[in-house]
Amino acid sequence: MIVRAIEAIGRMFVEPMEELGRVTHIGGRGLLNLFIPPIRIRHTIAQLEFIGVQSLPIIILTSFFTGGVFTLQSFKAFQLFGAQGLVGGTVGVALTRELAPTLTGLLVAGRAGSAMAAEIGAMRVSEQIDALDAMAIDPINYLVKPRIIAATLAAPLLTAVFDLIGIFGSYVVAIYTLRMSYPDFMIRLDDWVDWDDIWGGLFKAAVFGLIIGVVACYKGFYTKGGAVGVGKSTTSSVVVSSVMILVSNYFIARYILP
Amino acid sequence: MSERIDPVTGEPASISYVNVHKSFGTQHVLRGLNLAIPRGKITVIIGRSGTGKSVTIKHVMGLLRPDKGEIWVGNDNLATMRDRDLRTVRNRFGVVFQDAALFDSMNVLDNVAFPLREHSRLRDREVVAKVRGLLAQVGLAGAELKLPSQLSGGMRKRAGLARALVRDPEFVLYDEPTTGLDPILTAAMDKLIVDTQESRPGITSVVISHDMHAVLGIADKIAMLVDGVVAHEGTPEYFKNSKDPLVHQFLTGSLDGPMKV
Numbered sequence: 001m002i003v004r005a006i007e008a009i010g011r012m013f014v015e016p017m018e019e020l021g022r023v024t025h026i027g028g029r030g031l032l033n034l035f036i037p038p039i040r041i042r043h044t045i046a047q048l049e050f051i052g053v054q055s056l057p058i059i060i061l062t063s064f065f066t067g068g069v070f071t072l073q074s075f076k077a078f079q080l081f082g083a084q085g086l087v088g089g090t091v092g093v094a095l096t097r098e099l100a101p102t103l104t105g106l107l108v109a110g111r112a113g114s115a116m117a118a119e120i121g122a123m124r125v126s127e128q129i130d131a132l133d134a135m136a137i138d139p140i141n142y143l144v145k146p147r148i149i150a151a152t153l154a155a156p157l158l159t160a161v162f163d164l165i166g167i168f169g170s171y172v173v174a175i176y177t178l179r180m181s182y183p184d185f186m187i188r189l190d191d192w193v194d195w196d197d198i199w200g201g202l203f204k205a206a207v208f209g210l211i212i213g214v215v216a217c218y219k220g221f222y223t224k225g226g227a228v229g230v231g232k233s234t235t236s237s238v239v240v241s242s243v244m245i246l247v248s249n250y251f252i253a254r255y256i257l258p
Numbered sequence: 259m260s261e262r263i264d265p266v267t268g269e270p271a272s273i274s275y276v277n278v279h280k281s282f283g284t285q286h287v288l289r290g291l292n293l294a295i296p297r298g299k300i301t302v303i304i305g306r307s308g309t310g311k312s313v314t315i316k317h318v319m320g321l322l323r324p325d326k327g328e329i330w331v332g333n334d335n336l337a338t339m340r341d342r343d344l345r346t347v348r349n350r351f352g353v354v355f356q357d358a359a360l361f362d363s364m365n366v367l368d369n370v371a372f373p374l375r376e377h378s379r380l381r382d383r384e385v386v387a388k389v390r391g392l393l394a395q396v397g398l399a400g401a402e403l404k405l406p407s408q409l410s411g412g413m414r415k416r417a418g419l420a421r422a423l424v425r426d427p428e429f430v431l432y433d434e435p436t437t438g439l440d441p442i443l444t445a446a447m448d449k450l451i452v453d454t455q456e457s458r459p460g461i462t463s464v465v466i467s468h469d470m471h472a473v474l475g476i477a478d479k480i481a482m483l484v485d486g487v488v489a490h491e492g493t494p495e496y497f498k499n500s501k502d503p504l505v506h507q508f509l510t511g512s513l514d515g516p517m518k519v
Contacts, residue, residue: 122362123361126357126359126362127355127357127359128359128360128361128362130316130355130359131353131355131359131361133319133320133321133348134319134321134348134353134355135348135353135372135373135376135377136345136346136348136349136377137373137376138345
């Protein structure tokens with residue numbers, strides 16, 4: 001009875017531990033491979049193009065309207081006690097510190113992370129990864145490394161765009177819809193938003209990019225079971241990286257960038 | 259390890275499996291496999307689905323590691339090799355995968371050129387010339403710029419063969435090269451396997467197949483796997499004349515016999 005209970009408890013931990021081991025293996029080897037030739041610059045640039053450049057339209061659209069709606073709502077609240085002048089600063093700080101990196105992370109996880117997991121997963125089930133191995137080409141070096149690097153670099157760059165366009169969206173709504181004056185909007189923005197806020201947000205975004213790259217590659221790499229397996233890996237890659245982004249965001253805000 | 263001689267062909271064995279065991283979870287797939295692959299010959303491994311044929315060739319590429327036993331390629335025991343050294347051994351192999359495993363994102367020429375571009379210092383002009391020559395040999399001249407999705411099953415397998423041969427390997431492994439092909443394409447693929455063997459003296463071919471008609475036509479040696487061990491091995495003549503109920507049932511594809519569905 002006691003032995004069975006202990007076995008049951010053990011089994012509960014075995015699978016998560018195995019999974020943790022595999023994630024660490026992929027992430028660790030992906031990062032270790034940074035220093036192992038071939039460098040694969042062309043692949044990395046192609047991935048940067050896919051994760052970064054091709055995500056630009058969705059980032060621009062989302063950031064513009066996020067800045068706009070946040071301005072609209074905070075204006076209403078601040079108006080209650082006649083402090084409309086705080087809108088610009090509030091939106092600026094919230095965007096650069098939290099909204100831009102987090103929303104960029106979630107969007108990249110949904111758009112690029114899912115595609116990476118699906119592509120690598122399809123390569124796994126159609127034996128293309130075995131073929132790489134059989135050709136004496138390390139699939140981690142060839143497939144995983146460029147994606148992890150590209151995701152880690154692209155996420156902060158996209159976040160910078162999010163910052164810029166988000167504040168522009170806020171500006172447009174504040175000036176043209178809410179009829180705020182230019183100095184009213186700009187003074188607090190200029191006062192409150194430090195370079196530290198912006199760099200902090202970009203650092204977070206890099207961590208989120210790393211999470212997206214590692215999770216997507218891991219889910220794709222260990223795909224099993226044909227088309228159904230590819231679908232599962234894709235969904236699971238988005239869910240896991242989104243949750244990890246939100247959870248790690250809290251801990252970074254609490255302990256690393258208070 | 260002292261050189262083993264293949265009992266069937268009398269040739270020295272270039273690959274030897276010695277008491278190899280492999281399990282996946284509770285499924286014990288290879289159960290003490292002993293098999294010698296003779297140098298410079300075509301060995302065909304036959305057996306029902308799920309008897310461990312694919313697992314057997316995945317071991318020789320180092321894609322799987324045995325739980326127990328030894329796998330010798332020349333003087334190297336793959337079972338105890340480090341990953342980095344395994345990669346060196348893999349350079350000696352060309353593999354034709356079941357569904358060709360061509361890279362979807364590349365056209366035929368880039369697919370076939372890929373191993374050369376990764377591993378050799380040849381100029382691209384030389385690579386392309388070599389690839390075009392090989393594609394012509396396998397009957398794919400003119401298909402260089404097509405994507406794998408635009409190829410028929412037979413064309414994909416031939417492109418897979420060209421890719422396997424592009425680095426002039428010592429060993430060519432074929433994982434069910436004729437599965438899914440019509441009888442004429444099957445005959446063409448079989449001829450290609452034999453032509454490849456004859457045009458490259460000294461290479462060793464290992465073919466996994468279900469197609470008994472073709473097996474008897476192309477093999478120098480046949481090994482029949484049953485429940486993870488070699489149940490029978492011999493020349494095509496031996497199999498044709500065998501009175502063993504297992505062999506007879508497999509050759510005739512009969513439902514009556516010791517193997518149950």
